[in-house]
Amino acid sequence: MKKNCLEIVRQKCESCTGCALAKTRNNVVFSDGDASTAKIVLIGEAPGEMEDETGRPFVGRAGQLLTEFLTEAGISRDRDVYMINTVKCRPPENRVPTDEEKAACRKFLDAQIDIIKPDAIILCGATALKSFVNLDKKQTISKVRGQWMTVTVDGVEYKAMTIFHPSYLLRNHSMADGSPRRLMQEDLRNIKNTILPDVDNISSGNNITFGSLVNV
Numbered sequence: 145m146k147k148n149c150l151e152i153v154r155q156k157c158e159s160c161t162g163c164a165l166a167k168t169r170n171n172v173v174f175s176d177g178d179a180s181t182a183k184i185v186l187i188g189e190a191p192g193e194m195e196d197e198t199g200r201p202f203v204g205r206a207g208q209l210l211t212e213f214l215t216e217a218g219i220s221r222d223r224d225v226y227m228i229n230t231v232k233c234r235p236p237e238n239r240v241p242t243d244e245e246k247a248a249c250r251k252f253l254d255a256q257i258d259i260i261k262p263d264a265i266i267l268c269g270a271t272a273l274k275s276f277v278n279l280d281k282k283q284t285i286s287k288v289r290g291q292w293m294t295v296t297v298d299g300v301e302y303k304a305m306t307i308f309h310p311s312y313l314l315r316n317h318s319m320a321d322g323s324p325r326r327l328m329q330e331d332l333r334n335i336k337n338t339i340l341p342d343v344d345n346i347s348s349g350n351n352i353t354f355g356s357l358v359n360v
């Protein structure tokens with residue numbers, strides 16, 4: 145049922161010319177993950193070059209690093225997470241999508257969440273966070289990340305947490321206590337233990353070395 149509904153939304157999305165990004169895209173990047181099993185919707189910023197080429201979100205270096213972190217936390221990218229972006233078409237030069245582009249694409253984002261009805265939403269990076277929360281000047285992603293909050297989509301409240309975007313982690317390699325990578329690890333373990341407490345861990349445990357998939 146979910147898959148049928150999502151397929152209808154996907155078809156509309158793939159023919160969408162609702163903003164200027166339609167002119168420069170190669171592919172609409174609708175989603176990745178199994179809608180019938182995913183308990184988490186993860187929302188990123190926008191497709192990049194690899195995503196535009198393949199039509200799948202989070203497949204470039206940042207996406208590979210995110211997959212590593214999810215696996216280490218015991219979260220299966222294929223089974224547990226439905227991945228989407230705030231806009232479905234790549235902004236030129238990987239710039240941040242404008243408010244107008246995000247607003248034009250919002251109907252697809254809201255429809256995806258409404259159909260999945262996840263147990264939790266992960267807001268991955270500042271652009272996703274700002275799509276749901278009005279931040280005051282003192283609230284940076286470093287201060288907001290890791291905290292459970294509530295976001296509302298079409299009148300339904302969802303548990304949500306903000307995490308760093310993996311692109312940021314590609315520029316911050318340290319795994320020292322308090323480092324962005326260590327905080328990412330803690331946040332994803334928190335999400336796993338809260339949302340998927342009964343799911344067996346799928347990682348190899350303490351031996352995982354970040355960067356094994358991505359040469360950073």
Ligand code: SF4
Nearest residue numbers: 160162163166233249
């Ligand atoms: S980004 Fe969204 S609104 Fe803009 S053309 Fe693509 S699908 Fe349509």
